[in-house]
Amino acid sequence: MADASSLNPDLEDLAALRRKGVVDAIGVPIFSIFANMVGFSAIAREAGFDISQAMATSALVWGMPGQVAMASLHMAGASALVVFTAVALANMRMLLMVVSGMDLTGLRDAPMAFWKKVALMQMLAITSWVHIGQFEGQYSKQGLLSYFIGFAAMVYLFGILGTGLGYYVTEWVSDDVLMVILAITPMYILMMVVNARQLVNRYAGLFGGLLCPLTYPMIGEWGIMLGGIVGGSLVVLTRRWLDPKTYAPVKDTPKEAGHG
Amino acid sequence: MDNQSLWLLVGLAVVGTFSWRFLGVVxxxxxxxxxxxxxxxxxxxxxxxxxxxMLLVVFPTGLVAASEMSWRLLALLAAVLIMMWSRNMVVAIFAAVLVFALMMALAR
Incomplete structure (x- = not known):
């Protein structure tokens, strides 16, 4: 666990890491976000939103499940209150992802204005968060922040571009191709969960991934919250048993306190 | 619904998401x-x-809802197994696409 802080940020080329983030985003990540936003744009268009509203939603909401909930519930004739509740529930994980992202990238202790932290976290999406989770401990926190900025900016840019182009492009791409892309994207995110650095987070993904769809038919969107909290808590309670290497019971000495 | 009401919905979705992010930073x-x-x-x-x-895999909306659950679950299984075995994202995603597309073609 202490790997990250033991790495020396002075030895890392932060600009190079930012470029690496940009380069790593080119390929599956931006292709997947682009295609998904094309998919969102198709739903938004069908629901009666114009292109500027679709693009504003992607840029300012920037959370796919909430965006889809907004457009599809509106299409189904739901009230504004229902739409708001569904979006808030579908995107509630943002809270946890932001707290986790701030810890991963050391943004918590970064000498940076509060609004800048908020602006950086506005770029955080599932793709970029799960992606950097795979590099935890591989770079210093400062290094990971640089990497995140390059990676997340590209994903954000292509997400908004995908929404704009998607508004018109859906007629040129066959439904079959779009269906394959949209069906595979959640699996791509799930593969990054399988690949998470911390073993407990992989188990958390397994528990949450089973609990949510099992409870969803009974309690709807609340299943996300229940699956997340129960799944995550179960893993934390059993962490010493699930991952004895990282969470050995004897390791409670305060000698690692003097980091940096 | 008029244009203003649609902007209001966009605004509500922004508030419903941004509040979580803001609270996250705090x-x-x-x-x-x-x-x-x-x-x-x-x-x-x-x-x-x-x-x-997993909700998107099991209870999809939109276009994906027209596919069979078995195609999606088999594609996911292929991806998970290959990912655990090879730790290679591209190969795992390729396997999922292959399985899904194959099932789709066989169903026609």
Missing amino acids: IGDRIPKDSVWSIWINAVAYAMVAGVM
Whole structure:
């Protein structure tokens, strides 16, 4: 666990890491976000939103499940209150992802204005968060922040571009191709969960991934919250048993306190 | 629905999401480092993300709803097995696409 802080940020080329983030985003990540936003744009268009509203939603909401909930519930004739509740529930994980992202990238202790932290976290999406989770401990926190900025900016840019182009492009791409892309994207995110650095987070993904769809038919969107909290808590309670290497019971000495 | 009401819906969706992000930065700035709380928050976030993604696999909306659940589950199984075996994202995703497209073609 202490790997990250033991790495020396002075030895890392932060600009190079930012470029690496940009380069790593080119390929599956931006292709997947682009295609998904094309998919969102198709739903938004069908629901009666114009292109500027679709693009504003992607840029300012920037959370796919909430965006889809907004457009599809509106299409189904739901009230504004229902739409708001569904979006808030579908995107509630943002809270946890932001707290986790701030810890991963050391943004918590970064000498940076509060609004800048908020602006950086506005770029955080599932793709970029799960992606950097795979590099935890591989770079210093400062290094990971640089990497995140390059990676997340590209994903954000292509997400908004995908929404704009998607508004018109859906007629040129066959439904079959779009269906394959949209069906595979959640699996791509799930593969990054399988690949998470911390073993407990992989188990958390397994528990949450089973609990949510099992409870969803009974309690709807609340299943996300229940699956997340129960799944995550179960893993934390059993962490010493699930991952004895990282969470050995004897390791409670305060000698690692003097980091940096 | 008129254009203004649609902008209102967009605004509500923005508030419904941005509030979480903002609260995240406020809490993230204060939470003790390496505490059991930060482990818990990470674990719950992973469980929620996996949960939301599994909902898209099991109960899809839009275009994907026209596909069979068996195609999606088999594609996911192929991806998970290959990912655990090879740790190679591209190969795992390629396997999922292959399985899904094959099932789609066989069903016609």
